[in-house]
Amino acid sequence: MTKLSLRTAPAVLAAAAIVAAPATLTAASANAAPAAATAPRSAAATASGLAGAATAAVASPGSFPHYSADGWKARPEQYDGMDIERDVPITMADGVRLLADVQRPTQRGRVVPGRFPVLVQQTPYVKTALALPPINWALVKRGYVIVTVDVRGTGGSGGKWNIWGPPEHSDGKTVVEWAASEERPWSDGRVGLFGISYGGINQLFTASQQPKGLKAIAPAVPMGDLYRDLVGKGGRGYLELAPAYLAVVSMLGILPNTNLLKDPATALKNIQEHWDAAGKNLEMVPEMLQGGDRAYDSAWYRERSPLTYVDKIKVPTLLMGGAFDAFQRGTPMLYQRLSANGTPVQFVNGPWSHIVAAIPAAGVSLPGIINEPPGVKLGELQLRWFDHYVRGVPDPALERRDKQVTYYENGANQWRTAGQWPPVDVTYQKAHLSGQASRGRPGALVIGGGAQPSGKPDTVPWNLFSGLCSRSTFQWALFGGEFGNGPIKIPCVTDNRYNDLHGLTYDLPVRDRPLRLAGPVNAHFTVSTRSRDSQLTVRLEDVAPDGSAVQLTAGWLSLSMRRLDQGRSVVRNGMIVQPWHPYTKASQQAMPKDTPVSVDVEIFPASWSIKPGHKLRLAVQTGDFPHLFPPFPQLKDSLGGDIKLWHDPRNPSWIALPTRPS
Helix, strand or coil: CCCCCCCCHHHHHHHHHCCHHHHHHHHHHHHHCCCCCCCCHHHHHHHHCCCCCCCCCCCCCCCCCCCCCCCCCCCCCCCCEEEEEEEEEEECCCCCEEEEEEEEEEECCEECCCCEEEEEEEECCCHHHHCCCHHHHHHHCCCCEEEEEECCCCCCCCCCCCCCCHHHHHHHHHHHHHHHCCCCCCEEEEEEEEEECHHHHHHHHHHHCCCCCEEEEEEECCCCCHHHHHHCHHHCECCCCHHHHHHHHHHHHCCCCCCCCCCHHHHHHHHHHHHHHHHHHHCHHHHHHCCCHHHCCCHHHHCCCHHHCHHHCCCCEEEEEEEECCCCCHHHHHHHHHHHCCCCEEEEEEEEEHHHHHHHHCCCCECCCECCCCCCCHHHHHHHHHHHHCCCCCCHHHHCHHHCEEEEEECCCEEEEECCCCCCCCEEEEEEEECCCECCECEEEEECCCCCCCCCCEEECCCCCCCCCCHHHHHCCCCCCCCCCCCCCCCCCCCCCCHHHHCEEEEEECCCCCEEEEEEEEEEEEEEECCCCCEEEEEEEEECCCCCEEEEEEEEEEHHHCCCCCCCCEEECCEEEECCCCCCCCCCCCCCECCCEEEEEEEEEEEEEECCCCEEEEEEECCCCCCCECCHHHHHHHCCCCEEEECECCECCEEEEEEECC
16 A cells, blocks of 8 residues: 555645635544444434424524425334444445445334335445434434445545546445345345435436436425536636545545444555545645646536436425535526426425535534424424335325425415426516715616616726625525524625625615515626736615615626527527527637626526515625635736626616516
8 A cells, every 4th residue: 555645635634624614523523423222312302303493594584384384293213213224335346345334223222123115325424424314314214224435535435536537426326226125134225315415416417327316306405517516607717615625525434434443454455445535636726826727617526416317317306405505506406407307396495505404414503503494304304205105104295396496485485386496476577776875885686667777887996805795605604694593683794785896786775665585696797907817796685674785696607708698598578588508618618808798697586575665685795705816827817807797778687587476
């Protein structure tokens, strides 16, 4: 075995230092876990309620209408505890061995004999820790076996982590078929998949392989498009999280694992492989910064994007997303494709950020820290889904197509149901930019029949560091600032008004009835600049009478990446409402100097009701730091890149708003 390379060490250790504390807590929790038999009384009490906590982006949410309106209740526990068999090897087609923990129900301290339906989760975050959440206890005590696997190149498994690469896709198929095999004395051959974030994403890859025995999946907060949802939004690098994320997964892979004492030679060999892969994976960060291939969309990203494979998924799918999630764009797209294909699918979209959605999906309840909207227990949703589609329990109400979508309407503080997303009654309307805007002085948004743009071009000042005091900083660090009994009312978390001073704003007063929005938004602007490049950051905000501005959603575009693929863009009511940009190296083109050109900025979907007396605000800036940072070639071309925003009859600018009847 080769020695740990000094060449890769600085990159791995320096990046890992960013996330050392959280990772240490994870490892400590894993080591503190009981190796098994019967759950402690406190754990059993937590699990028995299938606790599903979640925090609303606004206070006092209305009751959850679906999964509870028909009187469904979680069935009682059948068993009183759980046994965990650690480090069970599963051999892949190329000989690489993955390690799994197998959790089985116990009664009075003894493993219950017989065959059970099996639920599989795949993780890069150390399987030992992933066996602990209350959702696992709750499902096992209701008659499921759970198999938790360290994906290739992570935890105790062999091989090299390839960041959602194709080997991991085929690994998932092998794992499911292993779990479904009659050779497993505890398996009845029926398998479901569950998991959060990474564990939600690789469910989609696995299901697309159509493994034998797979009956249903339940991905929580999964992405759809690796480049557009995560790495290169608007054609710029997601550097707030990407380096730290690569580092934390790499670091977890080189920590000693539970297999070390059982098979030290193999464990040390695996750690060496993980170390070597970590150095190579972390090279992606400087490559992006330098404007290399990873800074642009390519086949490498597409083969790691669930939307590339979603049409091959045929099993019933429960998608759980969040309005302020890291994947607020991609999860609805996955639902749309599955629904269009006739796949049984439900989409639940709550008022959550990534972490706050992940916690309830794991069945964790943290009273006073994270509070669930009334009636919402994501753990119960998963139990009901698997009972029907894996165990075969009759549940006609679960199959109703008129309630495929359950989403939270922020502002109105109510859950809604619909037969599709966006809801069928959404109509897109143009809201034209008009008047004159300057720093601290809003221009106007004009909507309705006969509305016309007017005014001379306004100047959006170049500021690479705008965005620091905005919801973006918190949302894209994977949490949205939702804590306690409601959001903490502090600037930069739930109030963008100070950040708005770094650019221009345009306001639309809401007068007699609420302005209801549901769906993606497009900003169609006419812009010019003296630079070869610059960035547009476009935010929609709800401005209260006291001047506070809550960010609903946002979108981004590097002007050099403005080329539009008309064939893949979504058109409604005669206008592009969801633009699609190639973001490839070949599609890049410099801006013509001081010449107005049309651009379309994809603004991620929102669901919001803006009250009378409030204003809908369009805020425009030229940065979103630290969330996004341009590759150095783009940065060089953007220096001093003030943007003129035109809005006269010859050079109109408008946004396409997905409005609903009030």
